[in-house]
Amino acid sequence: MAKMKKKWIVLCSAAIGVIYASEYVASNFQAYLPQPRTRVGTDMQASGSLYPIGPTSTEGLLNAGNPIPSSSALPEKNGESPNAAANATPSADAPAKSPGSVNKRYNDGTYTGIGSNRRGSIQVAVTVKRDKITDVEISDFAMHYSESDVVDLPDQVLHKQSSQVDNVSGATYSTQAFEDAVADALAQAKIG
Amino acid sequence: MKPKVWLKSPKGNVLLILLAFLGIASAASREWDGVKNALIAVASAVAFDAVCCLIERRKRIFLDGAFITGLIVALILSLTSPWYVVAATVAVSILSKHLLAYRKKPLFNPATFGLLLSVPIFHAQQSWWGAFGDLPVWLLPVVLIGGFWVTNRIQKFPQVFSFAVVYLLALFVLASGILPIHAESLRTGGFYDALRPPFINAALFFAMLMLTDPPTSPAKTADQVLFGVIVGAAGSVIYGLFGGLIYLYIGLLAGNVYQALRFKFSKRPTRAARPEPEIQTHRYLS
Structure with missing residues (x-):
């Protein structure tokens, strides 16, 4: 058996601790670099068309001319992964309160929302028209699980007209992140 | 072996540490589904192992290894895993032990084999909740202390250290x-994630409680180092x-494939095919 002397155990442990600490600090810089998840908005703005957004679109093309603003790096919350980062903003030409819409709850337009937890993040683009969710797309999937787990969830949101969807067995973390992302987008759309 | 003596053995130590992790994780998260999953996993593992041993007509049946395999599976599978997924994952683990030998x-x-196959076959979700992956960061040292205790008891520091160094450096280089x-x-954020919970918890738990399984890892220092390098790099x-x-x-x-190939092509006399005494003493996952 490989009996190691205590001196070597302490030295090796310390060396590994130093390597870990160095990489931990270095990784903080990576966290604030623009991530590919921002490309969705940028690409769409450049092309003026939303169809390259991803395979999970529920209604095909959204209205051109409703570019989704690109999101910045995720903000930190108590040193942990951000949760439902509020970086979603209404589309550039989304109308404000339209006249005569006293009971209206949401502004029309396309809104991006992000939901995240320790297993990654999901970004969605939610289109609202006349207080109705007309389209939900998963614009970026950065979870450490399979995207196929949640491809049916946008349809559920359209059907239920709510961010609350059925939990997908074996994909609890992805379901939670998706719900947070939709809720985040709807919070941006909400009037008042 | 008397219970008191057994508890002081490497297997007993591993079992106590795993039970401690189960208790701490359940109490800290105030979530008792993990205990339920652990009971299902352990009962299934022991039952499957006993049946396999009876079919193989073994003269002596030791079920403590199956007990530990069940606990490890339960501590890694998500708390929301259905009971049949837990039982099926354990079944694959135990079957692999008997069939792929x-x-x-x-x-x-x-445990590793069962957990790996449970993803494509049973669509199992793995959260490493027993390594405190969803709990506050200050519980991370508990994983380290428990892992160090086990690693020291079974004298597997060379492979744990070589794994850690290669794993960390390879992540950075890549x-x-x-x-x-x-x-x-x-x-795209994977490097950042790998160094933080729950991924760092998983890596520590894995390195010190799974990688160190004596029957499927080498004993000599040089072999341990190479084994750790292969696992970390891959x-x-x-x-x-x-x-x-x-x-x-x-x-x-x-790493297991390397170990098996090394074992197969090593120039050992036929009588050495029997497990070495110290390995036999320390095996706990089989």
Whole structure:
């Protein structure tokens, strides 16, 4: 058996601790670099068309001319992964309160929302028209699980007209992140 | 063996540490589904192992290894896993121990093999909740202390250290883009994630409680170092290329393949086919 002397155990442990600490600090810089998840908005703005957004679109093309603003790096919350980062903003030409819409709850337009937890993040683009969710797309999937787990969830949101969807067995973390992302987008759309 | 003596054995130590992790994780999260899953996993593992041993007509049946395999599976599978997924994962683990064996020693780490296959077959979600992956960061030292205790008891520091060094350095090298490997996962936040909970918890739990399984890992220092290097390199490359959560398992199975090949081609006399006394004493996952 490989009996190691205590001196070597302490030295090796310390060396590994130093390597870990160095990489931990270095990784903080990576966290604030623009991530590919921002490309969705940028690409769409450049092309003026939303169809390259991803395979999970529920209604095909959204209205051109409703570019989704690109999101910045995720903000930190108590040193942990951000949760439902509020970086979603209404589309550039989304109308404000339209006249005569006293009971209206949401502004029309396309809104991006992000939901995240320790297993990654999901970004969605939610289109609202006349207080109705007309389209939900998963614009970026950065979870450490399979995207196929949640491809049916946008349809559920359209059907239920709510961010609350059925939990997908074996994909609890992805379901939670998706719900947070939709809720985040709807919070941006909400009037008042 | 008397219970008091057994508890002081490496197997007993591992079992106590795993039970402590189960208790701490359940109490800290105030979530008792994990205990339920553990009971299902352990009962299934012991039952499957007993049946397999009876079919093989073994003269002596030791079920403590199955007990530990069941606990490890329960601590890694998500708390929301249905009971049949837990039982099926354990069944695959135990079957692999009996079917994929060479010279009466399992080729692959049973728990790792079952957990790896549970993803594509049973669509199992793995959260490493027993490594405190969803709990506050200050519980991370508990994983370290428990892991150090076990590693010291079974004298596997060389492979744990070599794994840790290679794993950390490989992640950095792949993330920095020095090598012409398309490690997209690492450059899009994967490197950041790998060094934080729950991934760092998983890596520590894996390195000190799974990698160190005596029947499926080498005993000599040089072999241990090479084993750790293979597992660390394979795991980090898989993580860099594909992301996901099964990279550690694939790394360990790569190490197990190396160990099996080394064992097969080693020039040992036939009588040495029986497990070495110290290995037999320390095996706990089989």
